[in-house]
Amino acid sequence: xxxxxxxxxxxxxxxxxxxxxxxxxxxxxxxxxxxxxxxxxxxxxxxxxxxxxxxxxxxxxxxxxxxxxxxxxxxxxxxxxxxxxxxxxxxxxxxxxxxxxxxxxxxxxxxxxxxxxxxxxxxxxxxxxxxxxxxxxxxxxxxxxxxxxxxxxxxxxxxxxxxxxxxxxxxxxxxxxxxxxxxxxxxxxxxxxxxxxxxxxxxxxxxxxxxxxxxxxxxxxxxxxxxxxxxxxxxxxxxxxxxxxxxxxxxxxxxxxxxxxxxxxxxxxxxxxxxxxxxxxxxxxxxxxxxxxxxxxxxxxxxxxxxxxxxxxxxxxxxxxxxxxxxxxxxxxxxxxxxxxxxxxxxxxxxxxxxxxxxxxxxxxxxxxxxxxxxxxxxxxxxxxxxxxxxxxxxxxxxxxxxxxxxxxxxxxxxxxxxxxxxxxxxxxxxxx
Ligand SMILES: N=CN[C@@H](CCC(=O)O)C(=O)O
Ligand SMILES: [Zn+2]
Numbered sequence: 462x463x464x465x466x467x468x469x470x471x472x473x474x475x476x477x478x479x480x481x482x483x484x485x486x487x488x489x490x491x492x493x494x495x496x497x498x499x500x501x502x503x504x505x506x507x508x509x510x511x512x513x514x515x516x517x518x519x520x521x522x523x524x525x526x527x528x529x530x531x532x533x534x535x536x537x538x539x540x541x542x543x544x545x546x547x548x549x550x551x552x553x554x555x556x557x558x559x560x561x562x563x564x565x566x567x568x569x570x571x572x573x574x575x576x577x578x579x580x581x582x583x584x585x586x587x588x589x590x591x592x593x594x595x596x597x598x599x600x601x602x603x604x605x606x607x608x609x610x611x612x613x614x615x616x617x618x619x620x621x622x623x624x625x626x627x628x629x630x631x632x633x634x635x636x637x638x639x640x641x642x643x644x645x646x647x648x649x650x651x652x653x654x655x656x657x658x659x660x661x662x663x664x665x666x667x668x669x670x671x672x673x674x675x676x677x678x679x680x681x682x683x684x685x686x687x688x689x690x691x692x693x694x695x696x697x698x699x700x701x702x703x704x705x706x707x708x709x710x711x712x713x714x715x716x717x718x719x720x721x722x723x724x725x726x727x728x729x730x731x732x733x734x735x736x737x738x739x740x741x742x743x744x745x746x747x748x749x750x751x752x753x754x755x756x757x758x759x760x761x762x763x764x765x766x767x768x769x770x771x772x773x774x775x776x777x778x779x780x781x782x783x784x785x786x787x788x789x790x791x792x793x794x795x796x797x798x799x800x801x802x803x804x805x806x807x808x809x810x811x812x813x814x815x816x817x818x819x820x821x822x823x824x825x826x827x828x829x830x831x832x833x834x835x836x837x838x839x840x841x842x843x844x845x846x847x848x849x850x851x852x853x854x855x856x857x858x859x860x861x862x863x864x865x866x867x868x869x870x871x872x873x874x875x876x877x878x879x880x881x882x883x884x885x886x887x888x889x890x891x892x893x894x
Pocket of ligand 2: 551552553724798800
């Protein structure tokens with residue numbers, strides 16, 4: 462007789478996304494997902510005490526097979542749909558201050574680069590973040606993680622990048638580390654010391670500082686197991702870090718076993734995609750200005766294209782060519798890009814924008830927000846689908862069809878009934894009166 466952590470019974474639908482161990486989907490395969498639909502009886506899922514999916518089958522089969530066993534929790538999911546927790550592939554969640562004043566300027570016609578060049582944008586946030594201590598940063602970070610989790614995110618990529626010097630970048634990475642150890646959400650941590658050129662330095666000087674000072678200092682803390690960092694990022698953009706500087710920074714990270722995952726081809730067609738594919742980047746974000754050659758290169762290297770619909774929407778940028786990316790065979794993922802410019806915690810809203818504005822199908826958006834976004838972090842062996850052996854990160858939806866989560870614009874808090882993380886119920890819907 463064994464005791465398991467959780468039994469979910471009688472679900473109307475289990476949206477596995479993939480059921481064959483695939484680590485990412487691209488091209489036409491993004492149109493097809495694995496779904497278990499109940500007919501006369503529902504489906505059950507068992508989560509073991511390590512928080513992993515132990516079994517998935519029809520109610521009758523599970524009842525018979527585990528009749529001697531007990532469960533810490535049992536949930537009746539009759540009439541409900543179960544999907545994997547979302548994976549948010551790109552966020553900047555650690556910062557102080559806000560930029561609501563710049564939102565007004567941008568609505569009045571100022572571009573992102575107008576604001577940036579006038580000393581606002583990232584540099585404004587850098588000033589405020591440098592002034593803040595770790596405690597203050599952690600307190601707002603935790604609230605943002607909670608907001609993401611309530612919207613269904615169970616794994617989130619979190620960047621540093623508002624410190625821009627060794628001391629403040631490390632301060633930010635420590636804040637992320639604290640979230641990783643203490644808060645019930647999985648985190649992939651990204652060092653982004655080259656997010657902007659800090660005041661008083663040229664891009665060349667900043668590149669040297671990142672490579673010669675910041676990366677070695679961070680590596681030392683990783684060696685001492687004081688910090689866990691997974692990815693290296695740079696803002697590869699005209700007027701920020703050029704192609705050569707970006708390549709050198711990313712390769713310095715790769716030498717220290719960080720995965721390459723960076724901002725490219727957002728505002729100007731710099732050919733970041735071609736460069737990223739050449740150095741075997743795991744993922745490149747934005748891609749509003751990607752070239753056809755860039756798409757072909759990314760399809761060949763299987764570099765994931767991380768699309769950030771909130772940014773293009775808020776900045777009224779030309780939209781990234783998502784249909785063309787998919788047709789060329791680039792695996793596409795989605796992220797909220799949560800940051801002081803695009804204040805959005807919600808993957809359901811991002812999926813909605815991706816479908817309406819960028820013409821993704823509902824199924825493609827789900828793939829992009831689960832298995833492909835896990836792959837953009839090199840974590841799809843554990844995340845992004847409901848398969849035996851993977852982590853028990855699941856959402857129970859109060860609807861028989863998962864598509865309602867994208868269709869019911871802005872009402873995700875009513876559709877998501879529970880968020881399960883490693884088999885624990887970490888969020889339950891607040892009922893409206
Ligand atoms: N483009 C660069 N970085 C962020 C914006 C960060 C900020 O404006 O503070 C992005 O992904 O959109
Ligand atoms: Zn970003």
